[in-house]
Structures are given as C-alpha cells and as structure tokens.
Amino acid sequence: MTSASPPLLSIEHLTKAYPGVVANSNVSFAIQPGEVHALLGENGAGKSTLVKMIYGLVKPDSGAMHLMGEPYAPHEPSEARRRGVAMVFQHFSLFEALDVAENITLGMEDPPKRRDLAERIRTVSHEYGLPLDPSRLIGELSAGERQRVEIIRCLLQNPKLLIMDEPTSVLTPQEVDILFTTLRTLSSEGTAILYISHKLEEIRALCDAATVLRLGKVVGECTPRESTAREMAELMVGGSLHTPERAPGAEPGDVLVEMKNLSLPSPTQFGTSLKDVSLQVRSGEVMGIGGVAGNGQDELLSVISGEAPVAPGHLFVDGEDIGPLGPEARRRLGVLTAPEERLGHAAAPDMSLVENAALTAITREKLAKNGFLDWGATRSFAERIIQSFDVRTPNADVAARALSGGNLQKFVIGREVLQKPRVLVVNQPTWGVDAAAAASIRQALLDLAQGGSAVIVISQDLDEIMEVADRFAALNGGKLSAPRLTQGLTIDEIGLMLGGAHDMEKAHAAE
Amino acid sequence: MIRLEKRPTPSKMWTYLTPIVAVLLTMIAGGLMFAALGKNPVEAIRTIFYDPLFNEQFAAYSRPQLLVKAAPLILIAIGLSLGFRAGVWNIGAEGQYIIGAVVGGGVGLAFYPSGSPLIFPLMIVAGGIGGWAWAMIPGLLRVWFNTSEILVSLLLVYVAEQILASMSLGLMRNPEGGGFPGSRNFQQWDAVANVELIPGTGMHWGVVAAFLAVIGAYVLLAKHVLGYQIRLTGAAPRAARFAGVSPSRLILTCMGISGALAGLAGLFELTGPAGQISIDFNSGYGFTAIIVAFLGRLHPVGILLAGLLMALTYIGGELAQFMLSVPAAAIQAFQGMLLFFLLAVDVLTNYRIRLARTDTKTGAA
Numbered sequence: 029m030t031s032a033s034p035p036l037l038s039i040e041h042l043t044k045a046y047p048g049v050v051a052n053s054n055v056s057f058a059i060q061p062g063e064v065h066a067l068l069g070e071n072g073a074g075k076s077t078l079v080k081m082i083y084g085l086v087k088p089d090s091g092a093m094h095l096m097g098e099p100y101a102p103h104e105p106s107e108a109r110r111r112g113v114a115m116v117f118q119h120f121s122l123f124e125a126l127d128v129a130e131n132i133t134l135g136m137e138d139p140p141k142r143r144d145l146a147e148r149i150r151t152v153s154h155e156y157g158l159p160l161d162p163s164r165l166i167g168e169l170s171a172g173e174r175q176r177v178e179i180i181r182c183l184l185q186n187p188k189l190l191i192m193d194e195p196t197s198v199l200t201p202q203e204v205d206i207l208f209t210t211l212r213t214l215s216s217e218g219t220a221i222l223y224i225s226h227k228l229e230e231i232r233a234l235c236d237a238a239t240v241l242r243l244g245k246v247v248g249e250c251t252p253r254e255s256t257a258r259e260m261a262e263l264m265v266g267g268s269l270h271t272p273e274r275a276p277g278a279e280p281g282d283v284l285v286e287m288k289n290l291s292l293p294s295p296t297q298f299g300t301s302l303k304d305v306s307l308q309v310r311s312g313e314v315m316g317i318g319g320v321a322g323n324g325q326d327e328l329l330s331v332i333s334g335e336a337p338v339a340p341g342h343l344f345v346d347g348e349d350i351g352p353l354g355p356e357a358r359r360r361l362g363v364l365t366a367p368e369e370r371l372g373h374a375a376a377p378d379m380s381l382v383e384n385a386a387l388t389a390i391t392r393e394k395l396a397k398n399g400f401l402d403w404g405a406t407r408s409f410a411e412r413i414i415q416s417f418d419v420r421t422p423n424a425d426v427a428a429r430a431l432s433g434g435n436l437q438k439f440v441i442g443r444e445v446l447q448k449p450r451v452l453v454v455n456q457p458t459w460g461v462d463a464a465a466a467a468s469i470r471q472a473l474l475d476l477a478q479g480g481s482a483v484i485v486i487s488q489d490l491d492e493i494m495e496v497a498d499r500f501a502a503l504n505g506g507k508l509s510a511p512r513l514t515q516g517l518t519i520d521e522i523g524l525m526l527g528g529a530h531d532m533e534k535a536h537a538a539e
Numbered sequence: 540m541i542r543l544e545k546r547p548t549p550s551k552m553w554t555y556l557t558p559i560v561a562v563l564l565t566m567i568a569g570g571l572m573f574a575a576l577g578k579n580p581v582e583a584i585r586t587i588f589y590d591p592l593f594n595e596q597f598a599a600y601s602r603p604q605l606l607v608k609a610a611p612l613i614l615i616a617i618g619l620s621l622g623f624r625a626g627v628w629n630i631g632a633e634g635q636y637i638i639g640a641v642v643g644g645g646v647g648l649a650f651y652p653s654g655s656p657l658i659f660p661l662m663i664v665a666g667g668i669g670g671w672a673w674a675m676i677p678g679l680l681r682v683w684f685n686t687s688e689i690l691v692s693l694l695l696v697y698v699a700e701q702i703l704a705s706m707s708l709g710l711m712r713n714p715e716g717g718g719f720p721g722s723r724n725f726q727q728w729d730a731v732a733n734v735e736l737i738p739g740t741g742m743h744w745g746v747v748a749a750f751l752a753v754i755g756a757y758v759l760l761a762k763h764v765l766g767y768q769i770r771l772t773g774a775a776p777r778a779a780r781f782a783g784v785s786p787s788r789l790i791l792t793c794m795g796i797s798g799a800l801a802g803l804a805g806l807f808e809l810t811g812p813a814g815q816i817s818i819d820f821n822s823g824y825g826f827t828a829i830i831v832a833f834l835g836r837l838h839p840v841g842i843l844l845a846g847l848l849m850a851l852t853y854i855g856g857e858l859a860q861f862m863l864s865v866p867a868a869a870i871q872a873f874q875g876m877l878l879f880f881l882l883a884v885d886v887l888t889n890y891r892i893r894l895a896r897t898d899t900k901t902g903a904a
Binding site for chain 2: 333334335354359367369371372373374375383386388401429430
C-alpha cells in the first residue's frame with residue numbers, strides 16, 4: 029500500500045450485515061498488480077462474503093472499492109467480468125453431459141464460433157501448462173481437469189484479477205505444483221490473484237501478501253514467506269492452537285473390519301465403481317484413506333454404512349459377515365459412519381438439531397420405546413453433542429441448515445463419536461471446518477481409537493491423514509492401494525500413490 | 540425489483556398464516572369471478588361461507604351436512620398426507636374409495652338379510668382391506684418396477700369406476716329393485732345402517748373414524764418412529780436412507796394406510812349418506828381430499844380444519860347454485876383457486892420477499 033503506483037484493487041471500509049450477523053465490518057486492504065494475495069480466515073470469518081462483493085454477487089451495505097483508481101461497484105458478475113475480475117469457485121458449475129468447449133461457451137456473453145473457441149482453448153491452456161482437449165466430456169474428467177476448465181474459462185477473458193476459492197482442495201500434490209506454476213506465470217505477467225485457502229503451507233509457498241479476517245474484521249496482515257504457519261493459524265483463530273496428540277505405544281489389537289475383494293458397480297453414469305477393494309483395520313488403529321474427490325470415497329462409505337449392501341463374503345466386522353445388513357442393523361453392531369455431504373445426507377436440512385440427533389442414534393442411544401420416540405432423551409442427547417463438540421447454535425431447535433458448515437460438521441461427527449462406535453468411518457471429517465474445530469475433531473477420532481475402536485478416515489487433506497492415521501492407503505479410480513505405515517511416508521510418495529498428476533507432467537515436459 | 544430470499548429457518552408465523560391468506564385471496568378472486576358472471580360478489584361469498592351455518596332458513600339442513608361432507612374428505616386426506624409428506628404421491632384415493640365401498644358392500648350383501656351385529660364391523664374391515672389392496676397395486680408396481688405411482692394410481696381410478704358400474708348393473712344389483720341399476724339400500728337394513736349417532740349433528744361412524752384418524756396421525760407424526768421416518772424421507776430422502784429407512788417399505792406403508800383410509804371412507808359413505816352402490820356412487824371426494832391435505836399443510840389438525848372449510852364450500856356452493864344460479868363449474872373453479880392461492884402463498888414460509896431498492900442506490904453512485 030506504500031508503493032507509488034495505485035493498487036489494482038483497493039477495498040475501503042466495506043461493511044455487510046445479514047440479519048443477525050455482521051459478515052464484514054469495515055474491511056480495508058489493497059491488492060497490487062501481479063500480486064498473489066492470500067485471504068485467510070476461519071469458517072464464518074467473512075471471506076466468502078467479501079469475495080462475493082468483489083465479484084458482484086453481493087452488494088455491500090457501506091464502503092467503496094476502486095479498481096485501478098476508478099470507482100468499482102459491480103451489480104452483477106458479468107459487470108465484474110467486463111471490468112477484468114474473474115473467479116474460480118470452490119464448487120464447479122459445469123455440466124457433466126456437455127464437452128469442455130460447450131461448457132466454456134455457456135459462460136460467455138458473446139461466444140465465438142466453436143472452431144475458433146476450440147483453437148483458443150488449446151492455445152491458452154497450452155500456454156499456461158494446463159492442457160485441455162476442448163471436445164472431451166466433462167463427465168470423463170478428473171476433478172483437477174475440471175478445475176482447469178474453470179481456470180481456462182476465466183483466462184479467456186484476460187482478467188486483471190483472478191479470485192480462487194480453495195482451489196487445491198480437489199488436487200493431488202503433483203497437480204497442486206502444476207497449478208502453482210500456472211499461477212506464478214500469471215502473476216509474473218501482471219495478473220493479480222486473490223487466493224482463499226486455509227492450507228497455510230500452500231499460502232507460504234505461493235503468496236506475496238496475506239490479509240487475515242476474523243469475525244468479519246481484518247485482524248492482521250502479514251508476509252506469508254516470513255511467517256510460520258503456526259503464527260498465521262494463531263492470528264486466524266485469535267488464540268493458541270492445540271495440536272492433536274497421539275498417546276504413544278498403543279499396539280493395535282485384533283482385526284475389527286475386513287473387506288475382501290469387495291466390488292460395487294457404480295449406480296450412476298458418472299459415479300465410480302469400487303473394484304476389488306481389500307483392507308483390514310485393527311482395533312485401536314486409525315486408517316487413513318486418501319484420494320482426490322470422485323475416486324470412490326462416497327461409494328466406499330456407503331458400502332460400510334449399509335446404504336449399499338453387498339453380497340455375503342466381502343465385508344466382515346469382528347468376524348461377522350455384515351455385507352447384506354442394512355444401516356440400522358450395522359449400527360446395532362457398532363458400525364457408525366459420517367458421510368461427507370452434511371446437508372441432505374448426514375443431516376436433514378429443514379429438521380431441527382433435536383430431530384437430526386435421532387437420525388442415527390435411535391438404536392444405540394435407546395431413544396425409542398415400543399416404537400415411540402422419547403423426545404426428552406433425544407433432546408438431551410442433542411444438547412450433549414452441542415456441548416461436547418462446541419457446536420455454536422442458539423439452541424437445539426434451530427433447523428440444521430441454519431448452522432454454518434463447520435458447526436454442522438461438528439454436530440454430525442459428535443453425534444457419531446458420542447455413540448461410542450466400535451467402528452467409525454468418516455468422509456472428509458474436517459472439510460470446511462475451522463482450524464480449532466478441526467483439531468478437536470481429530471483429537472476425538474484419536475481418542476476413539478485409543479479406546480479400542482477402529483477408525484477409518486477418508487480425506488482429501490493429506491496433512492490431516494498424516495496427523496491422525498497410523499496407516500495410509502490411496503483410493504484411485506475405485507481401486508484401493510496396499511496400505512503403508514504413515515510414519516516415514518513423504519508427501520511425494522503419497523502423491524504417486526494417488527495416481528500422480530493425471531497426465532499433467534507430460535504437458536510440462538513438453539514445454 | 541422483487542426478489543425471493545430463502546429464510547434460514549422456515550417461518551412459523553407464515554406456516555399458520557398461509558391458509559388464512561389463501562382463503563382471503565380466494566374470496567377476492569372468486570368474488571371477481573362471480574362479478575364477471577353478473578352475480579353480486581358479496582352475496583355469493585356470503586351464500587357460500589355464511590348462509591350454510593347461520594342463515595335461519597338453511598342452517599337446520601346445512602349444519603349437519605358439514606360433518607357428513609367433511610368426514611370422508613378428512614379421512615382420506617389424513618391418509619394421503621402421510622404419503623405426501625414422504626414424497627409418495629397417491630393420487631388415486633378416489634379409486635380406493637370406490638373399491639373399499641364395493642368390497643365392504645359385497646361382504647355385507649353376502650350376509651343379507653342377517654341381523655347379526657357382527658356384520659357391520661366385518662364390512663368396515665373388508666372396506667379397509669379393499670382400499671388397501673387397490674392402493675397396493677401402484678405401490679408394488681413402484682417398488683418392483685419403479686413405475687410412477689402417480690400415473691398408476693390415477694389410472695386405476697378409471698378402472699375402479701368401470702368395476703363400480705359393472706357391479707351396480709350386474710353382480711350387486713338389487714334383485715328386488717325392478718331392474719334399476721344399483722344395489723340394495725344399506726340404510727334400510729338396520730343391522731348395517733350407518734345412522735346418525737347424535738340426532739341433528741350429522742355425526743355418523745365415518746365422522747368418528749375421521750376424528751380418530753386425525754388423533755392417530757397426530758400422534759404418529761409427533762411421537763412414533765414411523766412418523767419420524769415419514770417426515771425424514773420427505774425432508775431429505777438420502778438422509779433417510781442413511782438413517783436406515785427402507786424406501787420400499789415406506790412406500791408400501793404409506794400407500795397402504797392411505798388406501799385403507801380411503802376404503803373406510805367409501806364404506807361409511809356407502810352405508811350412510813349414499814345408501815347404495817350405484818353407477819354414480821363416487822362424487823370426487825378422493826380428488827378433493829388432495830386439496831384438503833395441502834390446504835391443511837399436511838398437518839392432521841390443519842386437515843381437520845381444511846376438511847370442514849372445504850365441506851363448507853361444497854354445501855355453500857350447492858346453495859349458491861340454486862339460490863343465485865351460479866354455474867357448477869364456477870364453484871369448482873372457486874375450489875381450485877383455493878389450492879392455487881395456497882401453493883402460491885406457501886412460498887412465503889420458506890422465502891421472504893425483498894424489494895431490492897438498494898440496487899438503484901448503489902447503481903446511481
């Protein structure tokens with residue numbers, strides 16, 4: 029901000045309040061041309077709202093923005109795009125049944141002829157080391173490739189500012205490297221990048237400057253290269269951070285969960301089939317299963333939860349064949365799961381937390397007598413979850429959808445953990461959860477294993493797996509690799525187990 | 540610019556206010572329609588909503604009719620509402636109503652002219668089973684072959700109507716009826732006549748059954764695990780499967796309950812107000828009950844009130860037809876408006892209207 033040239037984007041005293049919460053309060057910072065600027069903050073810190081205001085999706089209540097010295101107040105994203113601001117969302121807006129070029133056409137105001145567009149897609153994607161075939165169907169692409177489509181879509185507009193919301197959450201480590209190379213190229217050409225992430229090591233590797241938000245306010249600025257990840261995390265949380273601890277020396281016990289050559293055909297065209305999955309998890313052990321989203325994680329969880337029953341002879345818990353059993357029968361045996369999708373799968377959005385507490389706990393917590401629900405007991409169970417897992421909510425009667433993603437995740441994990449499972453499978457347990465809450469969720473998982481349960485953690489977050497898991501296996505295209513001890517495993521080795529960079533190395537080698 | 544903004548939690552106030560607003564809007568729009576037909580709108584609305592209950596001349600006849608008309612509507616709508624809540628769309632209650640009456644009536648006629656007090660209860664059971672079985676057809680087809688229960692249940696109404704016609708002309712025709720179509724009159728058979736229990740109220744066994752259904756459904760939804768599973772399936776089908784609810788079993792349960800209640804309604808109508816199996820025995824209760832279910836917010840108490848309101852528009856509508864010579868189609872349109880406005884206003888439960896005036900302000904800056 030002290031530099032002589034005017035900043036590319038300056039944000040001055042932006043405030044945005046929603047009924048009941050102030051999402052952004054008096055936020056000011058500036059982004060220089062060509063700068064990679066990190067926006068850091070816990071969930072609910074106001075990052076999304078701020079970015080939506082920059083991209084014209086949300087109107088600020090007060091405050092102003094200037095883009096290259098000119099007043100900037102976009103009414104809608106198309107105006108933002110015209111002014112040179114582009115955004116890659118965390119969740120892709122792509123149609124699986126259309127091809128790459130068709131999808132890119134959809135976002136354009138004045139699309140060129142298909143042949144010209146295909147040529148431009150090839151040129152631009154090659155130039156930035158993100159090769160893309162314009163005629164491939166989105167449904168056939170990996171998550172990393174889909175993200176490339178979104179990035180190319182933005183780059184075709186020659187943006188001056190590129191906003192990226194949690195871009196690496198779906199990438200393998202090798203793909204992350206390629207993305208960073210691309211972003212550095214862009215930055216050296218003068219394109220500024222506003223980079224939102226909670227992965228602090230990435231921010232240290234990539235970003236020139238960082239603005240930290242907490243509870244809607246700017247609480248600090250730092251130069252990531254000169255700060256430690258811990259310092260930044262503590263700035264985000266506003267206190268010291270607790271690192272989950274593993275009690276040493278616990279020997280794994282008997283085999284609790286066993287999968288033998290388990291296969292499951294995909295229920296939908298674009299789903300992933302599980303192919304010949306075999307795995308043993310012992311009591312007292314945390315098994316980490318890594319992999320980029322869409323490689324069979326949901327399917328693996330549904331096989332264990334009982335939503336997708338399998339033929340006898342493939343799935344055993346404590347020696348008992350549970351393959352054909354439904355979810356309730358499995359819960360009776362102590363097999364609990366927490367799916368990734370919180371709204372609509374792990375919880376019913378429009379039902380209250382009390383009602384959602386009953387969702388999986390009727391059997392184990394004995395919440396029903398003679399078929400009649402005991403709402404008093406259910407309520408106290410819900411309140412126990414809220415208290416033990418620090419779920420921030422006015423009371424237990426609010427609808428699940430009113431909670432922030434991280435808070436609902438705490439509720440869902442808490443609901444399963446408090447039922448004292450013998451086997452617990454969680455999919456993306458800390459996805460979208462802030463650092464402090466993530467630490468407490470991981471600690472709860474470790475404590476559970478310590479108590480003799482078998483815990484399977486399915487996660488895209490490799491740091492998370494390294495932190496909690498005793499052994500690691502990679503899920504790639506529905507196949508599970510042979511597990512390896514996490515101790516001594518390097519990130520590079522893991523990356524290769526995850527299937528490397530999906531043919532991306534070739535492109536770079538060719539340059 | 541008007542925008543709809545999703546509420547974080549559904550508005551409690553609007554949940555209760557919606558039906559009232561919908562009724563008021565229906566009165567306004569209906570009044571306009573009556574005015575366009577050249578009738579005095581105020582008088583028409585008064586004839587429909589006020590006269591049946593309070594006009595000295597008509598109330599003595601109309602008031603008991605309220606319960607008589609409302610009972611089958613409520614009984615059927617309660618059953619339908621359970622399915623609707625779970626996303627199981629039984630549209631064919633009219634057919635289940637007919638088959639319930641035919642089966643129950645047939646069982647009764649097999650014992651004619653016995654005076655045993657057991658026949659009436661037996662007919663009630665048979666009526667329920669008849670409706671249940673007719674509803675199982677779309678239910679099982681859905682579970683086995685994933686057919687649309689909406690289409691199958693609806694089309695089975697027309698099959699049921701043919702069976703009804705065939706029965707009243709053939710197998711069940713009154714042998715002492717001089718060749719006229721239609722069965723024996725159950726009202727004239729003391730052992731099974733579904734008579735008024737309290738004189739002057741219109742209260743017959745069907746009304747008792749309707750009240751019991753309201754209480755039963757209320758307890759089921761509020762307290763029972765099955766009711767919880769029904770609500771959960773409607774709110775989030777994937778979460779329900781995760782919770783361990785078997786979709787097939789739930790579909791069959793909901794279809795079964797709604798079919799059985801429709802069958803019961805048919806039987807009580809047969810042995811009571813209608814009296815006999817005849818070609819035109821069914822009078823659209825099964826379809827109107829769909830409106831009643833939604834008008835009552837799929838809530839048992841709401842359905843009770845909605846059933847009474849809908850019965851009022853029936854009785855008042857008839858009154859308006861012969862007092863003001865309003866065409867019958869106008870009365871049906873009037874009832875249709877009620878559902879239309881209800882669904883339209885219903886949006887406000889989950890969304891709020893925002894007048895986005897701030898847009899123009901920042902736009903000028």
